[in-house]
Amino acid sequence: MVRRVEAPPERKPLEGCHSSVVFSDDRQWTEHLVAFVRGGLENGEQVKYVVDATAPERVMRALTDAGIDAVDAVTRGQLSVTAAPQPHRADAGFDQDAMIGSWHDAAEGARASGYQGLRAIGEMSWGARDSIGADRLLEYELRLHHELFPQLPLQVRCFYDRRLMSDAYVSVLASAHLTHLGEPHSVPALRVAPLTDRPGLLLSGSAGYDTRDAVAAAAAVVSGVAAPQVELDLSALRHLDAASLAVLADAAAVRPGGTPLKVRKAPSPLRRLLQLFPELDSAVEVVDR
Structure with missing residues (x-):
């Protein structure tokens, strides 16, 4: 069930809450991954990594190699590295309302568990595949700004791997974010x-x-x-x-x-x-x- 909420009279600054991260090699992926996860763990936030094309074991290994005790963070419940939830998966079709509802639940759950907020990384390569509803991914990215970030203690990084997605697709979706990190992208x-x-x-x-x-x-x-x-x-x-x-x-x-x-x-x-x-x-x- 989608939660349609009115924006508060004074909106918190949204820059940095929802950022696109464009990269084309493993080194760049690792740098953005490690910096974002380390910052969240040190700030007392819960951190989630939603994988698509990357094996969860590879994410854990990259964090461990960078000096982060990822296993302990997972054991304590502060870190999770999981596959995309069902509304997000290509074989199930993309349900925007269900995804937005799950973000509300996750952010509110993190706060209820005593964390300062929630940080999340989502791999967006699934959107380039022929999945039901993926053609409305731009709409979903834009909805997030109005339906999530003004109300919730949440930061999201959308990871765009140029090796798995066309430049045209990346440019349209990355341009929908207020903050861009990583490699430059063309203007659609x-x-x-x-x-x-x-x-x-x-x-x-x-x-x-x-x-x-x-x-x-x-x-x-x-x-x-x-x-x-x-x-x-x-x-x-x-x-x-x-x-x-x-x-x-x-x-x-x-x-x-x-x-x-x-x-x-x-x-x-x-x-x-x-x-x-x-x-x-x-x-x-x-x-x-």
């Missing part, structure tokens, strides 16, 4: 990213036929976030075709409770649409400043 044709200080999304680049999946992900987040005010910043958008415009307008019209969507720097096609269909005035509020 349409970047969809969360806003840093308020609920909402920044769209930059060009929205057209080739980016329809990214537009659909943005629309799904806009229509589902339960915060009373959500903003769509289009100030960096160079092009918005009619089909993408219609998808975003439909999302605004079905916002929870009828709360309007704020659109910053609305392009001229959207303004014309609002003139042609006055009924959208209650769903869209244009903000130019």
Whole structure:
């Protein structure tokens, strides 16, 4: 069951809570793994590593070789290295709501067990396989910013191994994070990213036929976030075709409770649409400043 919660009046800074980590060799993987896990153990946080392509024994060996007593941490319950849970597995299909619910349970469980919070690493290579629901992974990454991090003592690193994923796929997903670590990635044709200080999304680049999946992900987040005010910043958008415009307008019209969507720097096609269909005035509020 998904927990749709409104953002608090004052959101905690989200930079660093949900980071992409892009790498292309074992040395880089080890460096990011060791630094993040060591920091969590020393800070009194619970640490979870969710593997996909990596054997759990290899993770434990890398930590041990770096001087971390991983076996003791596992025995005490502070560290776990496990395969992806069922909603996350390619053979079961990807259930966003179940995954978000499991993150809530894990973070709240860590705090209830006396830890300062939860740190987690997730290998994202499963998303590049032909699994049910993987095409909505961008939507899931964006939902996390609104439904997890403002409320929970949680830090997540999403590991993207370039040896297992295409550059185009990595660029779209890595760009959806506020913080990026590791190797640089290319900028996708349409970047969809969360806003840093308020609920909402920044769209930059060009929205057209080739980016329809990214537009659909943005629309799904806009229509589902339960915060009373959500903003769509289009100030960096160079092009918005009619089909993408219609998808975003439909999302605004079905916002929870009828709360309007704020659109910053609305392009001229959207303004014309609002003139042609006055009924959208209650769903869209244009903000130019």
